[in-house]
Each structure stands twice: as structure tokens, then as C-alpha cells.
Amino acid sequence: MKSNRFIKNIPTKLQEEFLNDDCFLKTWKGKGLGGTTALLIAATQYVDEPYYVALIVEPTYPQALILVEKAKSWWSDETDVHFSNLKHTWTFPSGAKIRIENLKELPEDIYYYTAMDLPFIGIDCYHSYTDHLSSLEKLKLRCRLPYGISKSVPRRIRIVS
Numbered sequence: 001m002k003s004n005r006f007i008k009n010i011p012t013k014l015q016e017e018f019l020n021d022d023c024f025l026k027t028w029k030g031k032g033l034g035g036t037t038a039l040l041i042a043a044t045q046y047v048d049e050p051y052y053v054a055l056i057v058e059p060t061y062p063q064a065l066i067l068v069e070k071a072k073s074w075w076s077d078e079t080d081v082h083f084s085n086l087k088h089t090w091t092f093p094s095g096a097k098i099r100i101e102n103l104k105e106l107p108e109d110i111y112y113y114t115a116m117d118l119p120f121i122g123i124d125c126y127h128s129y130t131d132h133l134s135s136l137e138k139l140k141l142r143c144r145l146p147y148g149i150s151k152s153v154p155r156r157i158r159i160v161s
Helices: 013-020 035-044 061-075 106-113 130-140
Strands: 025-028 053-058 082-084 089-091 097-102 120-123 156-160
Antiparallel strands (some): 082 089
């Protein structure tokens, strides 16, 4: 598993299997088994790469806030990691970014994302998105490597259901 100083949890065996797979699309099935934490770890694996951008989508604002609080607990002591409360975005020393979004705002923001290349997209609680599948399908098309990023960074979509 690719690791760095910003990953604060030691993954379980199940999480490690999920994280070690560099295939384009990977699904985690099983409630209460650490899938949300695995998404945060996966998003963090390449924050040492310039131009890297990771997006994690949660179904509701409260669920997004729970993940934001977990990420804050990981990175609050890191003086070189900057947090924007307005867009729930962390910027790392390399310039890489991780953003946590909630689905309720995603349809309005989908046009914002059409101008972005996102090497990592994490979708949590996929079964909750029945009313927004078209927005998620549009978002999946954005999983591309930005110009200038290392070719060693894989394009990945990770889904937790």
C-alpha cells in the first residue's frame, strides 16, 4: 500500500486489500466495516504529488461533516496542511487537494467539476444516490489525470456501498 505521513490510520486487512488494488473502479461492500475510512486513506495516498486532486462525495451534509471532522483529527497538527472551511478542502505541501462534498450540493457543483481532472473520486454510501445517478455518472467522466501529474498516479474511482 502506498503510504505517507498524512495517513493517520493503520488499515485493517480488508481495507488494505481495497487500497492495494490500482484498478480503475473498485467497490467496497459491507456496512460498518471501515469503508468510509478506507475512502479517506485512498484519497490521501497520493497527496505528495503536485496537481493531485481527490474528491469524496457523501450522500448528505451531516455525513460529509462527520468525514470532515475525521480528516480534521488527522491533519489538525500538520502545520503545512491548510483547510478551507468554505469548500471543505485541504491543501497539502505539494499543492495537492482533497475535497469532501455532499450530494445535495453536487448537482449545482457538477458544472464546476466538468472543468477539473480528478485522479481520485470516492463515493460513499452509493446505495443512497438513486435520485442523483446522472450527476454521479457525469462526475465519473472527470476521473482523469491532470496535465503535469506524474504518470505513476493511477486514475481511481472507489465506491463504498
